[in-house]
Amino acid sequence: MRRFLLIVGCLTLLVSCQSKEEVKQEDATESAHLTIKLGSKAFTEQYLLMKMTALLLMEEGFDIEEMRFLDSPSIRDAFENKVIDLYWEYTNTAKTIYHKNGPGYDSLEAYESVKKEDEKNDIIWLEKSDFNSSWGLIMKESFAKQHQLDSVSDLVTYMSNQEHPSLKMATNDEYLIREDGLSHLEDVYQFTVNKDQLLAVDSELLSLAVKESRVQVAVGMITDSRIEDYHLVVLEDNRKAFPPYDAAPVVQRKMIEQYPEVQEPLEKLSASITNEEMIGLNYRVDVLHQDVGKVAKAFLQEQGLLKME
Structure with a gap:
C-alpha cells in the first residue's frame, strides 16, 4: 500500500509540474502574440x-x-x-x-x-x-528671387502693395482651425489672408500646388522632401510664428x-x-x-x- 501511495504521489507531482510548465508556456505564447x-x-x-x-x-x-x-x-x-x-x-x-x-x-x-x-x-x-516637423511658408525659388522675398515679413510687405495682385495660399484643413495655425500666423505678422485667397488641400499635395502654380505660397512642412526637388524655398520665419x-x-x-x-x-x-x-x-x-x-x-x-x- 505504501509503495502504491508513493507511486501515486510521484505521478501527481509529475502531472502538477507538467501543468505548471504548460501554463508558463501558454503565458509566454500569449505575451509573444x-x-x-x-x-x-x-x-x-x-x-x-x-x-x-x-x-x-x-x-x-x-x-x-x-x-x-x-x-x-x-x-x-x-x-x-x-x-x-x-x-x-x-x-x-x-x-x-x-x-x-x-x-x-x-x-x-x-x-x-x-x-x-x-x-x-x-x-x-x-x-x-x-x-x-515644423511648418513654414513655401514658394517657388524663381518667384522668391524675382521679387526679393527671403522672409515672411518680405512676403507680407509684398502682399500689402496694392500694385500686386492677391496671392493664392494653400494649406491643409487642420491648419485653418488650430490655435497655432493661420490666425496665429496672421496675428504675429499683422496681415490678413482673405477667404478667396485660400485653398485647402491635402497635406501631401501642398508642395505640388506651389510647383504647378495653383497657388503662389503654401503653409507646409519644412521636412517635405519635394521642396528641393520642385525647386521651392522655405521663407525665413523671422518673427518666430512657427514653434518646434x-x-x-x-x-x-x-x-x-x-x-x-x-x-x-x-x-x-x-x-x-x-x-x-x-x-x-x-x-x-x-x-x-x-x-x-x-x-x-x-x-x-x-x-x-x-x-x-
Whole structure:
C-alpha cells in the first residue's frame, strides 16, 4: 500500500509540474502574440514612423495592427478612447490643440510640458527625437528671387502693395482651425489672408500646388522632401510664428507598464532620427516612389536597429 501511495504521489507531482510548465508556456505564447495597435496621421513621415515602429515591435515578438487616421484630432480621439496603443505625436500639436496651453517656442520646455500634462491621463511620452516637423511658408525659388522675398515679413510687405495682385495660399484643413495655425500666423505678422485667397488641400499635395502654380505660397512642412526637388524655398520665419514640432512616441501607460520591453527599441529609434534623415526617407517615398515598408526596413538596418537578413 505504501509503495502504491508513493507511486501515486510521484505521478501527481509529475502531472502538477507538467501543468505548471504548460501554463508558463501558454503565458509566454500569449505575451509573444499580444497585438499592439499602432496609429498614424495621413502623410508620409507618419506612415514611415508607424512602419518603423511596427518592424521593431515585431522583432520583439508582438503582433501589430496598423491604423491610419485623417488628422490630429481624429488620432488623438482614438488614442484617448483606447482604440490604439501607440503613435508618434508632435510636442506643439499636443500643447496647442489637445492641452489648449498655447505654443511653446523652447523645444525642451514644450516637451516637458506635454509629458507632464499627459501623464495625468495615463498617457506616456517616451524620449523625443531631434526631428522637428515644423511648418513654414513655401514658394517657388524663381518667384522668391524675382521679387526679393527671403522672409515672411518680405512676403507680407509684398502682399500689402496694392500694385500686386492677391496671392493664392494653400494649406491643409487642420491648419485653418488650430490655435497655432493661420490666425496665429496672421496675428504675429499683422496681415490678413482673405477667404478667396485660400485653398485647402491635402497635406501631401501642398508642395505640388506651389510647383504647378495653383497657388503662389503654401503653409507646409519644412521636412517635405519635394521642396528641393520642385525647386521651392522655405521663407525665413523671422518673427518666430512657427514653434518646434519635435516628434516622439506616445504610449498608453497600461501597455508600457505591462510590456516595458517596448520602450528601449522605440527610444533608440527616436535617437536615430534627425531632420536630414527624415527628409531623405520622405524623398525615397514621395519622389522616388519606393515602398514605405522597404524604406523603413532599410533605415532600421542601416542604423543597426534591425538585423540584416
